[in-house]
Amino acid sequence: MPTNKPTGAQLVISTLKALGVDVLFGYPGGAIMPIYDALAGSGLRHILVRHEQGASFAADSYARATGRVGVCMATSGPGATNLITGIANAYMDSVPVVFITGQVSTHLMGTDGFQEVDFLGLTLPVVKHSWLVRDAAQIPAILARAFAIAKEGRPGPVLVDIPKDVAASFVEASEMGELPAWTPAAPKAEAIEAAKALIEQAQKPLLYIGGGVHMADADAEMRDFVERTGIPFVSTLKGLGTVSTYHDLHLGMLGMHGTRAGNMAVQETDLLIAVGARFDDRATGKLSAFAPHAKVIHFDIDPAEFHKNRRADVAILGDLKLALPALRPTMPDISEWVKLNKANKWQHRFKYDAPGKGVYAPALLKSLSEKAGKKFIVACDVGQHQMWVAQHCEFEQNRAHLTSGGSGAMGYGLPAGMGAKLGLPDHHVVTVSGDGSFMMNIQEMATLRRYGINLKIVLLDNSSLGLVRQWQELFYEENYSEIDLSDNPDFVEVAKAFGLSAFRITQRHEVEGAIDRLLAADAPTLLHVLIDPRENVWPLVPPGASNAEMMEERWDEPIDSY
Numbered sequence: 029m030p031t032n033k034p035t036g037a038q039l040v041i042s043t044l045k046a047l048g049v050d051v052l053f054g055y056p057g058g059a060i061m062p063i064y065d066a067l068a069g070s071g072l073r074h075i076l077v078r079h080e081q082g083a084s085f086a087a088d089s090y091a092r093a094t095g096r097v098g099v100c101m102a103t104s105g106p107g108a109t110n111l112i113t114g115i116a117n118a119y120m121d122s123v124p125v126v127f128i129t130g131q132v133s134t135h136l137m138g139t140d141g142f143q144e145v146d147f148l149g150l151t152l153p154v155v156k157h158s159w160l161v162r163d164a165a166q167i168p169a170i171l172a173r174a175f176a177i178a179k180e181g182r183p184g185p186v187l188v189d190i191p192k193d194v195a196a197s198f199v200e201a202s203e204m205g206e207l208p209a210w211t212p213a214a215p216k217a218e219a220i221e222a223a224k225a226l227i228e229q230a231q232k233p234l235l236y237i238g239g240g241v242h243m244a245d246a247d248a249e250m251r252d253f254v255e256r257t258g259i260p261f262v263s264t265l266k267g268l269g270t271v272s273t274y275h276d277l278h279l280g281m282l283g284m285h286g287t288r289a290g291n292m293a294v295q296e297t298d299l300l301i302a303v304g305a306r307f308d309d310r311a312t313g314k315l316s317a318f319a320p321h322a323k324v325i326h327f328d329i330d331p332a333e334f335h336k337n338r339r340a341d342v343a344i345l346g347d348l349k350l351a352l353p354a355l356r357p358t359m360p361d362i363s364e365w366v367k368l369n370k371a372n373k374w375q376h377r378f379k380y381d382a383p384g385k386g387v388y389a390p391a392l393l394k395s396l397s398e399k400a401g402k403k404f405i406v407a408c409d410v411g412q413h414q415m416w417v418a419q420h421c422e423f424e425q426n427r428a429h430l431t432s433g434g435s436g437a438m439g440y441g442l443p444a445g446m447g448a449k450l451g452l453p454d455h456h457v458v459t460v461s462g463d464g465s466f467m468m469n470i471q472e473m474a475t476l477r478r479y480g481i482n483l484k485i486v487l488l489d490n491s492s493l494g495l496v497r498q499w500q501e502l503f504y505e506e507n508y509s510e511i512d513l514s515d516n517p518d519f520v521e522v523a524k525a526f527g528l529s530a531f532r533i534t535q536r537h538e539v540e541g542a543i544d545r546l547l548a549a550d551a552p553t554l555l556h557v558l559i560d561p562r563e564n565v566w567p568l569v570p571p572g573a574s575n576a577e578m579m580e581e582r583w584d585e586p587i588d589s590y
């Protein structure tokens with residue numbers, strides 16, 4: 029019966045518009061039909077992916093790249109469960125994404141109805157907050173709250189599960205009302221004073237910068253702090269680019285595949301200043317041997333992070349935008365310490381003169397980041413190529429390095445590149461992937477083609493699950509178990525079949541021309557690079573060892589054709 033009253037589904041769409049959403053990622057199905065019905069012709073830009081996992085990763089990277097809340101929709105049952113990896117990914121890396129899922133109608137819930145799954149229950153450990161909506165009139169308020177919760181404090185994924193009958197029901201028009209304001213905690217003056225005293229007594233202070241800094245939008249404050257104090261810094265995987273990686277005082281990434289200079293500094297420091305970092309095991313190595321001589325100052329927005337892995341001498345809870353400028357120590361003389369670190373950085377710099385004529389992936393990535401310039405954004409997959417990107421690409425700005433850090437989810441790279449390019453169309457967005465990871469969401473090439481998303485893909489193909497192969501080589505006595513991908517399809521032909529441009533290189537002398545051609549292309553393009561399957565990531569801290577016990581680079585005899 030025609031009525032002027034809106035449906036719950038219409039309220040979903042009108043609220044998303046009112047919240048300023050400009051693009052969302054999704055895939056329709058039975059239980060979410062009313063919402064897709066309301067979406068058609070609404071003016072909201074929806075990207076129809078080819079697999080829900082692609083939508084979840086794309087929404088995540090859109091949020092990381094732009095600083096806005098990502099939005100993702102899927103239907104109940106298998107549509108929703110296909111999102112779980114992406115939800116966990118956003119949770120582990122504290123990314124603000126609102127997931128809207130259809131649910132079976134309320135009278136079918138609990139009956140094992142068609143495409144029914146208790147999605148609220150399934151996702152409980154990996155969401156910041158979730159709702160099962162029972163009253164359509166509440167949709168505007170719930171969505172507004174969901175957006176606010178996703179962003180405030182420590183960001184994270186929020187789920188709104190909407191049964192089909194609730195979405196289809198007519199309600200009195202309701203409004204989302206005022207977006208609830210959230211004021212981040214201001215740091216306590218005593219904590220700032222205590223931190224100041226520790227810095228003023230330190231001889232070898234070191235900053236340990238994590239992904240939380242750019243989540244707090246405190247890059248400018250962080251950069252200012254580095255300039256004011258002259259304290260050398262190491263970055264976590266997610267902290268890369270927060271302060272330019274070109275900076276003189278940057279000692280590189282720390283941890284398992286960190287730089288020698290960075291890890292040596294952590295071993296030596298007498299005051300470790302952790303900013304928006306969580307003492308993750310990939311960064312710390314053996315915890316008991318991590319920064320063994322250091323007192324610790326820990327800045328975080330999430331009190332649960334304090335003393336979780338490492339006891340802090342001073343814990344500063346609150347907004348980094350306030351806390352960093354408030355901390356104004358009179359710096360002691362640390363010039364010898366700075367000199368030592370710069371010398372280590374120079375002495376242990378990466379070398380790119382690998383033997384042979386084949387493509388040396390680290391050199392290719394270094395060249396790629398140089399040629400792409402300041403507006404370079406890279407989205408990685410997971411594996412050796414991911415670690416090479418972290419080691420060899422330079423990042424001038426935050427939000428430029430998009431990687432599945434906490435969860436380490438293969439398949440992230442291609443949809444992540446897509447989401448970032450949609451968010452920041454005037455940047456050079458490049459996905460760097462491995463042959464194993466690429467296959468996990470290869471179908472999203474069709475999405476690139478459909479929407480003309482000008483993403484560039486560098487596929488580093490070693491015909492194997494390289495990082496696993498490396499571990500089997502080094503720690504399982506070369507017992508290679510289920511890592512062979514030598515029967516990969518012809519990726520150039522596959523990409524062409526999806527409607528992309530694609531070309532291949534196999535030799536080192538082809539690298540420069542190929543990167544120029546890739547970056548200049550005005551359509552989504554794949555560069556397929558064959559690399560030595562025996563190449564390893566160096567240096568490496570073996571599992572269970574301390575960061576002081578890094579294994580050093582070694583090069584095999586070259587293989588010049590693969």
Ligand SMILES: Cc1ncc(C[n+]2csc(CCOP(=O)(O)OP(=O)(O)O)c2C)c(N)n1
Nearest residue numbers: 411412413436438462463464465493494495
């Ligand atoms: C979804 C998922 N499954 C399994 C793993 C375990 N894993 C980590 S790295 C890796 C190999 C990655 O191979 P590839 O994408 O080819 O990259 P490469 O290491 O060769 O550069 C695997 C299987 C993972 N991180 N994610």
